Structures are given as C-alpha cells and as structure tokens.
Amino acid sequence: MVRWQPGTSERLQAAALELFASNGYEQTTAAEIAQSVGLTERTFFRHFSDKREVLFHGQQLLVEAFLGGVAAAPDDAPPMELVAAALGAAEEFFPAERRDHSRLRQTVIDQNQALQERERHKLSVLAATLGDALRARGVAEPAATLAAESAATVFGVAFTQWIAPGEDRSIGEIERSVLAELRDLIAVAPVGNA
Amino acid sequence: MVRWQPGTSERLQAAALELFASNGYEQTTAAEIAQSVGLTERTFFRHFSDKREVLFHGQQLLVEAFLGGVAAAPDDAPPMELVAAALGAAEEFFPAERRDHSRLRQTVIDQNQALQERERHKLSVLAATLGDALRARGVAEPAATLAAESAATVFGVAFTQWIAPGEDRSIGEIERSVLAELRDLIAVAPVGNA
Numbered sequence: 001m002v003r004w005q006p007g008t009s010e011r012l013q014a015a016a017l018e019l020f021a022s023n024g025y026e027q028t029t030a031a032e033i034a035q036s037v038g039l040t041e042r043t044f045f046r047h048f049s050d051k052r053e054v055l056f057h058g059q060q061l062l063v064e065a066f067l068g069g070v071a072a073a074p075d076d077a078p079p080m081e082l083v084a085a086a087l088g089a090a091e092e093f094f095p096a097e098r099r100d101h102s103r104l105r106q107t108v109i110d111q112n113q114a115l116q117e118r119e120r121h122k123l124s125v126l127a128a129t130l131g132d133a134l135r136a137r138g139v140a141e142p143a144a145t146l147a148a149e150s151a152a153t154v155f156g157v158a159f160t161q162w163i164a165p166g167e168d169r170s171i172g173e174i175e176r177s178v179l180a181e182l183r184d185l186i187a188v189a190p191v192g193n194a
Numbered sequence: 195m196v197r198w199q200p201g202t203s204e205r206l207q208a209a210a211l212e213l214f215a216s217n218g219y220e221q222t223t224a225a226e227i228a229q230s231v232g233l234t235e236r237t238f239f240r241h242f243s244d245k246r247e248v249l250f251h252g253q254q255l256l257v258e259a260f261l262g263g264v265a266a267a268p269d270d271a272p273p274m275e276l277v278a279a280a281l282g283a284a285e286e287f288f289p290a291e292r293r294d295h296s297r298l299r300q301t302v303i304d305q306n307q308a309l310q311e312r313e314r315h316k317l318s319v320l321a322a323t324l325g326d327a328l329r330a331r332g333v334a335e336p337a338a339t340l341a342a343e344s345a346a347t348v349f350g351v352a353f354t355q356w357i358a359p360g361e362d363r364s365i366g367e368i369e370r371s372v373l374a375e376l377r378d379l380i381a382v383a384p385v386g387n388a
Contacts, residue, residue: 123318146372149343
C-alpha cells in the first residue's frame, strides 16, 4: 500500500516557510527550497512563478471561498447578510489546524516590507472582488462598496487576532465579535452637519 | 509689477495632466511635459522623481491634513470623533475649485492599471497612518484599526462621488452622508452565533 504523501506544492510550501523563517526570506533561494525536499529548482518553477508566490498561493482560493459564501446566500439577502455569508466562508478556509502555518507565514511577512505591501494589496483585491459580486447581486452603490470594504476590514482584523499568541477562538467567532465592535463604534459616529 | 505665476511644480502638474488626458499616460514623456511649458527635462526631474509622481504629488499632504485633523480634536474625543475630525480635513484639501483637476486626474488613472493599484495603495497607506495616529492618542485595538479603515473607506467612496459628473455638494457634506449610510448598513449586520 502506498502511504499518503502531501502533494508537491504543499511540500514545497512547508519547506519554504521553514527556510524563510529560519534563514530569512531574502536569503532563501528557490533552489534551496527545492533541494531541501529532494526536488530540483526546475520542479519548483513548475509549481510557483517565483519565491514570493509560495506565500501568496492561497489568495485566489480565499477570494473564491468568499464569493462562494455570497453565492450560497438567499436571493433576497440584504447587503450585510451577504457580507456575513462571505465572512463565514473564512471559517472553512482557516480551520484550527492551519493556525500554526498562518502564524509562521506572518512572521516571515512581518520581516519584509514588500511582502507586507503585497499582503495589504491582497485585502484590497478581496474587497474589490467582493464589491463586484455584491453589485452583480443587485446591491446598489455606495452600499456595495461600503459593505465589501467593511468585510475586508473585519476579516483583516479578525485574521490578525486569530493568529495572535494564545488565541484559540475560531476565525468565525472572532469575525462576529469584530463586526459587532465595528457596529458599536460606527453607531456613535457624529454624522450631523459640521 | 510682477504678475503672480503659479510655481514650477504646479505648472508642470497642470501641463502633465493635459498631456496625459489628451495623448495618453504611457505615450507622454517627462521631456514633453517640460517642453510644453518651456522648461527642460532636467527641471522636471528636479521637481518629480518620475512621471508617475506628478499624479501622486499631493499624497503626503493629504495624509498630513488628516493627521492635522486628528491633532486638533479635543483630548477626550472618542475614536469616531477623531475620525470625523480627520475626514473634516479633506474639506479644505479638496475645495470646489479643485474638482475639475481631480476629475481630469481620475480619467488618466482609470486608463492605467498600475496607476489604479497605486491609487488603492494610497488609501491603504492613509488608513495605516491614521491607525497609528489613533493608537498614539490612546485608542485601543481593534477600535483604532476599525475606525481608521472605515475612515479611509468613507473617504474613498466620498471622493468618488465628489468627482462624479454633475455632483456639486462639498466633499465634507458627502463624507457625512456616506458615514451615515455606513452606520445604517452595519447597524443591521447579523452578528449572532452562526
């Protein structure tokens, strides 16, 4: 019987993360990553266009998970219910067993400004794509943009809390708590004429 | 008597915008911009590090205006009052006479994906800087990040409305209306346990 082995992509990802974390992102080459799991540099580049892609591999999948959440919501769901459905998809995407991987990944990103910018850019792409999905569901402006940007903000803050040391709540539980904080915060905003 | 003339930077900016809008951003060179107002390419590069900088020249000033708004708020102002103070600073930064310039600039940015990304990046820098200012004023997390990101969202949506064809409300008035819409939207968000 053949013992189950994670796919080549996953092995390369895990190896890259270890090397980035221990030797530094800049100092690690694609060839070293491949070598550390007994593969060639050429194999590495069949799976990832560059070293940075190893860290941002899941981005498209995360965006699709959010869109799947929206698609599964009832036809007549109001904007913030669509947003809640999108946020709910993060729960499957970041199960508890992925938390250590996400923590290690974050330590790598925190050490490099270009990676931090890419990470921020990721959130703005998530917001833009979600906004498109809400407009396609008939949500008018500016509600679609406001709801989508708020969802990305809530997700970003919740994700940061989820990977904090000692945190053990699920990302969904944290998202709901952050959304409630946002609601309470905005509820007291002065919006009269200045 | 010497007639007042706008500074060299302003003349280069206005000329660049006209050329970008009529001939295309990609097709316009720094030398052509300089030439069109009787200056040399060398003078252009004393004022702007590259062609793109002409379009993003005011970014640091906008961020400073937002921070100035926060600094001027009373010591005991709650987070969303600090945010309202920051948003209020946009009113002086974008007076009615600047609207046509901003509209023309947007047509240039809309034609180029890299410029659109830079513009989105600008908003995330604004949010990050505002978050730092709120934390420095003692606002705790996640309120500081939520308030700062919401301010950037409201500003972004309000700015888009401000430059829309036929719009004649001030940016401050629009911001207050967008903030009220955000509040009403989030107020009905489902935040119970899923």
